[in-house]
Amino acid sequence: MLKLLKEIFRTGEATVKYPFAPMPVCKDFRGKPEHKAEDCIACAACTVACPANAIGMETDTAAGSRTWAINYGRCVFCGRCEESCPTGAIRLSDDFELAVGSKADLTRKAVFTLADCACCGKPFAPAKEVDYVARLLSQSARSAEEADRLRLTVSTCPACKRAQDVHQIAGMGIALQMEAGKPVKELETTP
Amino acid sequence: MNVPVDPKTLVAEMSPVSTSEQIASMKKALLKTIQRSAYVYRVDCGGCNGCEIEIFSSITPVFDAERFGIKVVASPRHADILLFTGAVTRSMRMPALRAFEAAPDPKIVVSYGACGCTGGIFHDLYCVWGGTDNIVPVDVYIPGCPPTPAATIHGFAVALGLLEQKLKAETHVELAGEAAALPHPDIPYALRVRLEREARRMAGYRQGRDIAEEFMALLEGRAHTPGSFTLLECMMEAIAEERDPRRAEIIGRLAEVVQQAIRGEAP
Numbered sequence: 001m002l003k004l005l006k007e008i009f010r011t012g013e014a015t016v017k018y019p020f021a022p023m024p025v026c027k028d029f030r031g032k033p034e035h036k037a038e039d040c041i042a043c044a045a046c047t048v049a050c051p052a053n054a055i056g057m058e059t060d061t062a063a064g065s066r067t068w069a070i071n072y073g074r075c076v077f078c079g080r081c082e083e084s085c086p087t088g089a090i091r092l093s094d095d096f097e098l099a100v101g102s103k104a105d106l107t108r109k110a111v112f113t114l115a116d117c118a119c120c121g122k123p124f125a126p127a128k129e130v131d132y133v134a135r136l137l138s139q140s141a142r143s144a145e146e147a148d149r150l151r152l153t154v155s156t157c158p159a160c161k162r163a164q165d166v167h168q169i170a171g172m173g174i175a176l177q178m179e180a181g182k183p184v185k186e187l188e189t190t191p
Numbered sequence: 192m193n194v195p196v197d198p199k200t201l202v203a204e205m206s207p208v209s210t211s212e213q214i215a216s217m218k219k220a221l222l223k224t225i226q227r228s229a230y231v232y233r234v235d236c237g238g239c240n241g242c243e244i245e246i247f248s249s250i251t252p253v254f255d256a257e258r259f260g261i262k263v264v265a266s267p268r269h270a271d272i273l274l275f276t277g278a279v280t281r282s283m284r285m286p287a288l289r290a291f292e293a294a295p296d297p298k299i300v301v302s303y304g305a306c307g308c309t310g311g312i313f314h315d316l317y318c319v320w321g322g323t324d325n326i327v328p329v330d331v332y333i334p335g336c337p338p339t340p341a342a343t344i345h346g347f348a349v350a351l352g353l354l355e356q357k358l359k360a361e362t363h364v365e366l367a368g369e370a371a372a373l374p375h376p377d378i379p380y381a382l383r384v385r386l387e388r389e390a391r392r393m394a395g396y397r398q399g400r401d402i403a404e405e406f407m408a409l410l411e412g413r414a415h416t417p418g419s420f421t422l423l424e425c426m427m428e429a430i431a432e433e434r435d436p437r438r439a440e441i442i443g444r445l446a447e448v449v450q451q452a453i454r455g456e457a458p
Contacts (some may be wrong), residue, residue, distance in 0.1 A: 015255045022340045037363035052312040073308035076336035083396040099333045099346035099357045110363040
């Protein structure tokens with residue numbers, strides 16, 4: 001009996017104090033994915049990576065907006081969104097207290113505006129993404145002219161780029177030049 | 192001949208069980224005046240058993256849900272709380288409904304785990320109903336894959352009205368002039384990509400990104416401090432300060448990458 005009591009005192013209390021005291025979690029615990037909408041460029045990398053389709057995006061060209069949404073109820077906390085995020089806007093936090101009474105509280109949304117194409121004026125990509133890529137490219141551009149040209153290229157929609165390329169290739173008159181065998185005049189194509 | 196079939200016509204839409212107003216008011220009274228233990232019956236609706244393991248670990252002495260009077264019972268006829276786990280497979284729908292009918296009113300229904308809440312990763316599988324709330328009315332959702340024992344206890348506390356829920360639906364609307372910050376503008380983009388790729392190759396995406404961020408902050412910090420340090424000396428100092436040999440190795444490798452980039456060698 002005394003031996004048992006001694007053993008009990010030696011062992012102490014095994015039960016954690018949670019929920020009366022905060023629960024310490026280990027480093028790199030995979031909790032609720034925290035989305036910093038300020039850093040997000042709405043590139044949809046996380047949407048493609050998410051295996052459970054917890055993250056989704058809807059593009060509304062009429063309203064010129066793209067809505068990013070996460071459903072914490074469907075999330076399996078795999079961290080693929082964090083892995084694929086180019087700006088580090090989404091990161092798995094150590095928050096695990098996700099229980100809710102209504103299902104609507106499990107979703108979080110972020111609405112982004114779409115940028116219009118510099119050529120045709122139709123919305124084609126999120127404005128923040130276009131802006132981010134343009135700044136990133138002009139950072140490594142060799143001259144101011146090149147930076148301007150890259151910025152214009154980035155803010156042109158794929159359909160317009162294709163049309164421009166076709167136009168330029170037609171302007172080169174390939175068949176004619178092949179016959180003449182002359183060197184082709186250098187043209188500025190979209191990179 | 193081959194007319195495209197609308198998949199919606201192939202799926203039976205069954206109305207979920209609804210509760211009367213009388214039962215709803217009884218449930219409120221139960222939550223307010225419950226003076227005894229809350230008995231929990233687990234209904235496994237075709238889960239992977241990960242959730243069951245976490246439920247059992249939350250009734251172990253370490254988490255000890257029984258100190259709040261939460262007790263797991265073997266029959267739905269004894270239960271106050273029904274805990275539905277799993278994505279509700281077609282064959283488990285009837286047993287789940289029978290367990291729901293067998294439990295005496297008023298009862299609290301808790302949807303447990305990502306599968307129970309919305310169907311989780313199985314939400315669009317052909318053989319599942321995709322979530323408990325498609326067959327029975329749910330009071331509390333506990334997401335997680337699986338929820339940790341601490342999250343389970345928090346969920347029970349929310350179900351019994353002891354704690355407030357933390358999560359709220361939020362919508363962020365892009366502000367005018369909002370722009371994502373360009374990380375490390377002083378470091379050339381090509382070098383940044385090489386550093387991050389090497390760190391992630393060696394330490395994985397999470398720690399790799401953290402180490403690369405730390406390294407680039409170090410690189411930028413040293414570039415701005417005046418002094419006669421060469422890059423190599425700075426890196427050697429950083430490595431000497433590092434106490435974790437694995438991290439020291441990765442930082443050493445990143446320093447090599449910087450040296451390579453300076454010499455103009457291909458990666």
